[in-house]
Amino acid sequence: MLDALRELGRAASFGLLALSASAGLTLAAEDPLPSWNDGETKAAIVDFVSAVTSEGGADYVPPDDRIATFDNDGTLWSEQPMYVQLAFALDRIKAMAPDHPQWKETEPYKSVLAGDMKGLAASGKKGLLEIVATTHAGMSSEEFAQIAADWIATAKHPVSGKLYTEMIYAPMLELINYLKANDFEVFIVSGGGIEFMRPWTEKTYGIPPENVVGSSIKTKYEIRDGKPVIFRLPEIDFIDDGPDKPVGIQKFIGKQPIAAFGNSDGDFQMLEWTTAGAGRRLGMIVHHDDAKREVAYDRKSHIGHLDKALDAAPEKGWHLISMKDDWSRIFPD
Amino acid sequence: MLDALRELGRAASFGLLALSASAGLTLAAEDPLPSWNDGETKAAIVDFVSAVTSEGGADYVPPDDRIATFDNDGTLWSEQPMYVQLAFALDRIKAMAPDHPQWKETEPYKSVLAGDMKGLAASGKKGLLEIVATTHAGMSSEEFAQIAADWIATAKHPVSGKLYTEMIYAPMLELINYLKANDFEVFIVSGGGIEFMRPWTEKTYGIPPENVVGSSIKTKYEIRDGKPVIFRLPEIDFIDDGPDKPVGIQKFIGKQPIAAFGNSDGDFQMLEWTTAGAGRRLGMIVHHDDAKREVAYDRKSHIGHLDKALDAAPEKGWHLISMKDDWSRIFPD
Numbered sequence: 001m002l003d004a005l006r007e008l009g010r011a012a013s014f015g016l017l018a019l020s021a022s023a024g025l026t027l028a029a030e031d032p033l034p035s036w037n038d039g040e041t042k043a044a045i046v047d048f049v050s051a052v053t054s055e056g057g058a059d060y061v062p063p064d065d066r067i068a069t070f071d072n073d074g075t076l077w078s079e080q081p082m083y084v085q086l087a088f089a090l091d092r093i094k095a096m097a098p099d100h101p102q103w104k105e106t107e108p109y110k111s112v113l114a115g116d117m118k119g120l121a122a123s124g125k126k127g128l129l130e131i132v133a134t135t136h137a138g139m140s141s142e143e144f145a146q147i148a149a150d151w152i153a154t155a156k157h158p159v160s161g162k163l164y165t166e167m168i169y170a171p172m173l174e175l176i177n178y179l180k181a182n183d184f185e186v187f188i189v190s191g192g193g194i195e196f197m198r199p200w201t202e203k204t205y206g207i208p209p210e211n212v213v214g215s216s217i218k219t220k221y222e223i224r225d226g227k228p229v230i231f232r233l234p235e236i237d238f239i240d241d242g243p244d245k246p247v248g249i250q251k252f253i254g255k256q257p258i259a260a261f262g263n264s265d266g267d268f269q270m271l272e273w274t275t276a277g278a279g280r281r282l283g284m285i286v287h288h289d290d291a292k293r294e295v296a297y298d299r300k301s302h303i304g305h306l307d308k309a310l311d312a313a314p315e316k317g318w319h320l321i322s323m324k325d326d327w328s329r330i331f332p333d
Numbered sequence: 334m335l336d337a338l339r340e341l342g343r344a345a346s347f348g349l350l351a352l353s354a355s356a357g358l359t360l361a362a363e364d365p366l367p368s369w370n371d372g373e374t375k376a377a378i379v380d381f382v383s384a385v386t387s388e389g390g391a392d393y394v395p396p397d398d399r400i401a402t403f404d405n406d407g408t409l410w411s412e413q414p415m416y417v418q419l420a421f422a423l424d425r426i427k428a429m430a431p432d433h434p435q436w437k438e439t440e441p442y443k444s445v446l447a448g449d450m451k452g453l454a455a456s457g458k459k460g461l462l463e464i465v466a467t468t469h470a471g472m473s474s475e476e477f478a479q480i481a482a483d484w485i486a487t488a489k490h491p492v493s494g495k496l497y498t499e500m501i502y503a504p505m506l507e508l509i510n511y512l513k514a515n516d517f518e519v520f521i522v523s524g525g526g527i528e529f530m531r532p533w534t535e536k537t538y539g540i541p542p543e544n545v546v547g548s549s550i551k552t553k554y555e556i557r558d559g560k561p562v563i564f565r566l567p568e569i570d571f572i573d574d575g576p577d578k579p580v581g582i583q584k585f586i587g588k589q590p591i592a593a594f595g596n597s598d599g600d601f602q603m604l605e606w607t608t609a610g611a612g613r614r615l616g617m618i619v620h621h622d623d624a625k626r627e628v629a630y631d632r633k634s635h636i637g638h639l640d641k642a643l644d645a646a647p648e649k650g651w652h653l654i655s656m657k658d659d660w661s662r663i664f665p666d
Contacts, residue, residue, distance in 0.1 A: 064535070064541060141583050185543070194584075194587070195587070198587045202397070208397060209586070209587030209588055210518070210585070210586045210587055210588065212587065216584060219580050219583065219584070220576070220580065221576035221577065221578075221579045221580055221602055221606065227609060228579070228602070228605050228606045228609050230579060230580060230583045230606075243553070243554035244554065245554075246554045246561070246563060247552050247553065247554055247563060250474050250552065250563045251527075251549060251552070252543070252585060253542070253543045254527070254528070254531045254542030254543055254545065255542055255543065269554055269561070272561050273554070273561045273563075276560060276561050
C-alpha cells in the first residue's frame with residue numbers, strides 16, 4: 001500500500017512539473033526580488049538568506065530563530081515631507097475643531113488650524129505632546145483603531161496625491177515576502193505609534209498586529225457604558241527609538257534578530273545589537289539618495305536623520321541600500 | 334493535464350483512506366483531549382472550537398483572529414505550595430550568598446537563608462521587591478535567561494520531588510495543542526516574569542518566547558565590555574495581573590482574544606474582556622478542587638485566590654474546569 005502511495009506521489013509530482021513547464025514557468029529561477037537591480041546589495045541579501053537557510057551549512061539558523069526587524073518610516077514607506085502619523089494628528093485636529101471653538105485662539109491648535117508649521121514648531125515639544133494627547137488619547141483602543149483605519153483609507157500624500165499606503169517601497173515589500181517565504185518571522189519595529197500602525201500593517205505589508213512593535217501611550221482597563229474597554233490615557237508609555245529599539249525588541253519578541261533594516265540614526269542601536277550577535281547577521285540601511293524618484297536626504301535632514309549610522313556602516317559591516325542604484329522601481333505600480 | 338492531476342489527487346486520497354482504514358485508524362474519531370473526561374466542560378471546548386472553525390457557520394472566526402490566552406501559574410502548572418518563580422528567587426539568594434557574607438545578618442536575606450518564610454513575610458512588600466531586584470536585575474537579559482534555564486532544568490518541586498516542568502497539567506497541554514491544530518494562536522498571559530518564562534515555555538508548552546506576555550522590570554541598552562546588551566534594572570516596569578492583563582494583551586498582541594483560561598481573581602478582567610467581545614467566546618477557570626491528586630483551594634488561599642471570579646462565573650458564562658471531575662489525569666505520565 002505504501003509503495004503504491006509513493007508511486008502516486010511521484011506521478012503527481014511529475015504531473016505538476018509537466019504542468020509548470022507547459023505554462024512556461026521555471027519556478028526555481030523565478031526572481032523573488034524583481035524590483036532590485038543586480039549588484040552587491042541584492043547579492044548580499046540572497047547570500048545571507050541562502051546561508052542561514054542551508055541545512056547542514058556553517059551559518060544555518062533554525063526557522064524559530066529567523067527573526068527580521070524593519071523600521072517603518074523611511075524604511076518601508078515615505079516619511080517626507082512629514083511623518084505620516086504627524087499628518088494624521090494634524091488632520092485629526094482639523095476634524096475635531098468644530099467641537100472645540102476655543103482652539104482658534106489657543107496654541108498649539110491655532111497654528112495647526114492655520115496650517116502654520118513654524119508656529120507649531122515654536123510650541124516645542126510641549127505643544128507636540130499636547131497634539132498627540134488630544135488626538136491619540138481619550139478614547140478606547142478599539143475606537144482609536146477605527147479612527148486610524150478610516151483615516152489611512154482615504155488620506156493622501158501632500159506631494160504625490162497618492163494614498164499613503166501606496167507610498168510604500170515595492171522592493172522592501174518584496175524583501176519582506178522573500179524573508180517570509182524562507183521561514184523568517186518579520187516584525188515592524190518603529191518609532192511610530194504601535195496602535196496607529198496595527199490597523200493597516202497586515203493589509204499593507206502582510207505583517208499582523210502582533211508582529212508590530214512601536215511607541216505607545218499608557219492605557220487603562222475600564223468598564224464604560226457597561227462594556228470593558230482599554231482606555232487610552234494622555235501619557236507617554238514607551239518611545240521605541242534609538243537605544244530603546246533593542247529594549248522594545250527584547251520586551252515584545254524576546255529574541256535577538258538576525259537581520260535588521262532601518263534608514264536613520266534612530267535605527268543605529270537596532271542594527272548594532274542585531275549584527276553584534278553570534279553567527280551570520282545582516283544589517284541594512286535604506287539610503288535616500290534618489291532625488292528624482294523620491295527625496296534625497298541624510299545628514300542634514302531632521303526627518304530620517306542619518307549621520308552617525310552612515311559613518312559607522314563600513315566598520316560595522318552594514319550595507320547601504322542605494323534607492324537610486326539598487327532599486328529598479330520605488331513604489332508599487 | 335489539470336483533469337489528470339485531479340484524478341491523481343483523488344486516487345492518492347483514496348489510497349490514504351484505505352491506508353488509515355487498514356491500520357485501524359479512523360482519524361476523525363481520534364480524541365484530541367484524551368485526559369479530559371466526557372462531560373459538559375469537554376463538550377463546551379469541542380463545541381466552541383467546532384463553531385468558530387466551521388466555515389460558513391454563524392460563529393466562524395478567521396484564523397487570524399483565533400487568539401487564545403492562558404494564565405500560567407495554577408492554570409498550566411502547579412503554583413502550590415509556592416509560586417515557582419519565588420522558589421527560583423529564594424534558590425538564587427542561597428546560590429549568591431557566599432559572595433555576600435553580610436546577608437547572614439541583614440533582612441530580608443537572613444530569613445531567606447534561614448528558610449524562615451514568616452520572617453520573609455514580615456519584611457513585607459519592600460523585602461520581597463528587594464529579593465526580586467537582587468535576583469532578577471543587575472545582569473544582561475541573555476545572562477538572566479541562562480540562569481533561569483539552568484535553574485528550571487534541575488530544580489525540584491518541594492512536595493512531589495519532580496521537576497517543575499513535570500508539574501504541568503497534561504489536560505491543558507492537550508488543550509493548547511488542540512487549539513493550535515485548529516489554527517489558534519496561543520499566548521501565555523501571566524503575572525509571572527516574562528523573561529523568567531521565555532527560556533522554557535517553547536520546550537514545555539510549545540509556546541515560543543514571542544507569544545509570552547508577563548510582568549517585567551525595566552531594562553536599558555548598553556555597551557558592556559565592548560558588547561551591546563540589554564541590561565536589567567532593579568525597577569518594576571509592568572505587573573501583568575488583574576486589570577493590567579487586558580492592557581498587556583492589547584499592548585503585546587493588539588487583538589482581543591476569543592478564548593481565555595485562568596484560575597484566579599487575577600484572571601478576572603482577562604476573562605471579562607475576552608468574553609465581552611462580539612461573537613462566540615470561551616472563558617474557563619481551572620478550579621483546584623482535587624485534594625487527592627493536587628491541592629484543593631480557592632476563596633481562602635492567598636496563592637491563586639479565587640473568589641470574585643468564582644461568584645461571577647455563572648452570570649458571565651464562564652465554565653469551571655473541575656480538576657477532580659473533568660480530568661482523568663493531572664500531570665503527564
